[in-house]
Amino acid sequence: xxxxxxxxxxGLSRSYVRPCLLLLLAEGPSHGYELLEQVRRAxxxxxxAGGLYRSLRAMEQSGLVSSWWEPSQAGPARRSYLxxxxxxxxxxxxxxxxxxxxxxxxxxxxxxxxxxxxASSPHVAELSARSVVMR
Amino acid sequence: MExxxxxxxxxLRALYWRSEILQxxxxxxxxxxxxxxxxxxIEQFLGVDxxxxxxxxxxxxxxxxxxxxxxxxxxxxxxxxxxxxEFAASFSDLTRPTHGECSADCWxxxxxxxxxxxxxxxxxxxxxx
Numbered sequence: 558x559x560x561x562x563x564x565x566x567x568g569l570s571r572s573y574v575r576p577c578l579l580l581l582l583a584e585g586p587s588h589g590y591e592l593l594e595q596v597r598r599a600x601x602x603x604x605x606a607g608g609l610y611r612s613l614r615a616m617e618q619s620g621l622v623s624s625w626w627e628p629s630q631a632g633p634a635r636r637s638y639l640x641x642x643x644x645x646x647x648x649x650x651x652x653x654x655x656x657x658x659x660x661x662x663x664x665x666x667x668x669x670x671x672x673x674x675x676a677s678s679p680h681v682a683e684l685s686a687r688s689v690v691m692r
Numbered sequence: 693m694e695x696x697x698x699x700x701x702x703x704l705r706a707l708y709w710r711s712e713i714l715q716x717x718x719x720x721x722x723x724x725x726x727x728x729x730x731x732x733x734i735e736q737f738l739g740v741d742x743x744x745x746x747x748x749x750x751x752x753x754x755x756x757x758x759x760x761x762x763x764x765x766x767x768x769x770x771x772x773x774x775x776x777x778e779f780a781a782s783f784s785d786l787t788r789p790t791h792g793e794c795s796a797d798c799w800x801x802x803x804x805x806x807x808x809x810x811x812x813x814x815x816x817x818x819x820x821x
Contacts, residue, residue: 588722588723589719589722589723590723590724590725605736606720606723606725606737607733607736607737608736610716610719610737611737611738611739626718626722629722632722632724633718633721633722634718634722635722635723636719636722636723
């Protein structure tokens, strides 16, 4: 049966919304709807419009993002968002911390891989068989 | 989830939530997410408890900024005008004329729509009164 919930379905935790937004806005100014789609594609699959709006407002109040209403000929005005210099600094800090997480996860996975290799080696298999006999 | 912080005094807090609710409704319209909100949406977008949010929504109906249809609320004509003024007045340096950019008789001082158009033109070409 297909999984409909859990980490694979949900992707990254919502705590990654802010670094995602900083990165996406470093690539260029954008609007809310595009940002929501891009944040979801970047891995935060359960990101919602309300959370995105609150993140952007909080980031704006912290000076990381600036925004303005962009008049449209075709419809209502849209809010455009732009990364500030402070936002660029915050992005650097966020990415440093993500690199730390990446390194730590890499170490855990390496240790797990080594465990798997050891378990499948003939020497370990022989030792395991002996321990069963000794019991 | 990030929280917004409202003022502590009742009168300022009412003005704050009025501005926030109208802005979020404009944001939703602009992004194509729709024209209607209910109290749970206000909680989701602004972090104000739905039970409290609904009182602010009802207050905006009384003040003529919103119209109510059951649990759902939409901007009235007055709400759209107020929202336009809110977005022209808040946040952006682009929509807020700075000294030397506009003369006192520039139309952008008298109309939110004119201010937005003026700001867009200024961003593209520099300002001409």
